[in-house]
Amino acid sequence: MKQRGRHRRRRRGRALRAFLAGTALALTAAATMISASQATVTDDPGALEPSARHAVARQARLTEEAVPPGSLDRLTAAMGAPVGVGDVLADADRSLRPAPDCTSGERRALPVAPAATRVYCWNADDTRGWQPGAVTTSGDADDDGRWGAHRVVLAGWSAPDHTTGGGRLARVAFVDADDPGHLAYTWVLLAIPVEGGLDYRALASHVSGMVWYRNRLLVTADDGDRTGLYVFDLDRVQRAGVTGRAVGRVPGGWSAHGDRYVLPAVAAYRLDGGPGAPRPAALSLDRSTTPDSLVAAEWTLPGDGRHARLWRYSLSTVPQRAGLLSTDAAGRAEPTGTYETRASGVRGVLARGDTWYVTRPAGSGDERGSLWRQDLDGARAARCGDEGTHRCWSEGTPSLSYWEETGEVWTQSGRVLFALPMAALDDTAE
Secondary structure: OHHHHHHHHOOOHHHHHHHHOOOOOOOOOOOEEEEHHHOOOOOOOOOOEEOOHHHHHHHHOEEEEEOOHHHHHHHHHHHOOOEOHHHHHHOOOEEOEEHHHOOHHHHOOOOOOOOOOEEEEOOHHHHOOOEEEEEEEHHHHOOOOOEOOEOEEEEEEEEEOOOOOOOEEEEEEEEEOOOOOOOEEEEEEEEEEEHHHOEEEEOOOOOOOEEEEOOEEEEEOOOOOOEEEEEEEOOOEEEOOEOOOOEEEEOOEEEEOOOOEEEEEEEEEEEOOOOOOOOOOEEEEEOOOOOOEEEEEOOOOOOOOOOEEEEEEEEOOOHHHOOOEOOOOOOEEOOEEEEEEOOOOOOOEEEEOOEEEEEEOOOOOOOOEEEEEEEOOEEEEEEEOOOOEOOOEOOOOOOOEEEOOOOEEEEEEOOEEEEEEHHHHHHHHO
């Protein structure tokens, strides 16, 4: 896939320039980026602090456990031949609303600075009761920015599972982003095979972190056990023929809580550490490293004074293991490049080498969150408003995804999916 991506990059030309075209939204008066040391704020997280690699390695080490092939084969035999991303996109029957059709309330979820340049809003009847989660794109999946012939955005959502009286549901919107003026999508439920492939259950996670790399989708797990990540194969999407609210095998076939597709996990990564081990909660992809790496951060509570840990895992370069973490002979993935940040309430994370970006939610009495750029020398953030506050970011963005081909960062907050140039984040260095 990489060779195909490099070849296509030479041919992007006019099509890419058209895709990148867009006018920044006039959300506020001019806002400038300055060093946090110049701003009138008191919660500057300062420089990143390298942590002892051996300590984090013991705690955040993951062990890979594949779903037995027989279980997957048994599920496929019962449900029918799986389909791929292109088939799902061809069945997209819903549309995101373009920026002019977003309500004023929805637009309040956008950052003041840097300003979003692409804005789309989810339909209320489609997302009512669901919590927005992580975003990843075909820019993560392949370095030419496409999956096959398509540009694609995947957006995670979760909700309480009222049909069982407990637990959660997790689903992903497969968004056809070929036409930036019209984004169409359909839903795919995330599931875990059980009973040796005779059935499946819903993934009980908030989908706070998600990265699509090659044909694998890596998703955070917070369902209370030692699972740190689940792995899904995007060539193994299954059709669900029953439209009821149940999940799994039902009389007459298979149900995915009203969705037409279900994506069963093919592997999991178990946490080796004890109760104090950092659980991957925010994820992103960093293509600036060799090999490419999966960036991870733990979520911390705002104001609890505890430093959040940031780290990364190398992705495998073995063709047969494309999209999986690099592991040793025992199937263990060791963290690399470990840091701590004094930023409290970390939510989304993005890294480009030794430069990290972390988002923080709105605090008590605040309407907006903040986004800090940190490295070993210090931290910087945006300044906005008459008082020069750094609370310029969206109230809550659980993830950040960098689409290298277009130079954009994608995320979502509330019912708003939006993007802005990576260069706008880098302006914090000036």
